[in-house]
Amino acid sequence: MPIGPEHRTRAYSDTFENALIRTNAGMASFAVPGSPHRCGRCLYWLEEAQGGKGRCAAYTRLMRGRKGALVAASQTACKMFEAARR
Numbered sequence: 001m002p003i004g005p006e007h008r009t010r011a012y013s014d015t016f017e018n019a020l021i022r023t024n025a026g027m028a029s030f031a032v033p034g035s036p037h038r039c040g041r042c043l044y045w046l047e048e049a050q051g052g053k054g055r056c057a058a059y060t061r062l063m064r065g066r067k068g069a070l071v072a073a074s075q076t077a078c079k080m081f082e083a084a085r086r
């Protein structure tokens with residue numbers, strides 16, 4: 001589910017609005033529109049549930065141990081993406 005309330009009024013530049021609509025709770029930073037990378041391929045994504053859901057370890061680190069919402073493996077990556085060796 002995207003962050004922020006549904007049907008909100010656009011208040012920022014097109015670039016930032018595009019990032020906002022692609023960003024979901026539990027991510028370490030805003031999604032990067034047009035990025036070829038996905039969270040499921042990121043070093044910081046840790047699979048925790050069936051169905052391709054996991055948590056972002058970078059978020060947990062930034063929030064000093066507090067776990068964020070589950071993030072889908074198919075989620076568009078943020079600027080902190082680092083390719084995992086899998």
Ligand code: SF4
Nearest residue numbers: 028039042056077078
């Ligand atoms: S790209 Fe990596 S660091 Fe960014 S939200 Fe996804 S799992 Fe976290």
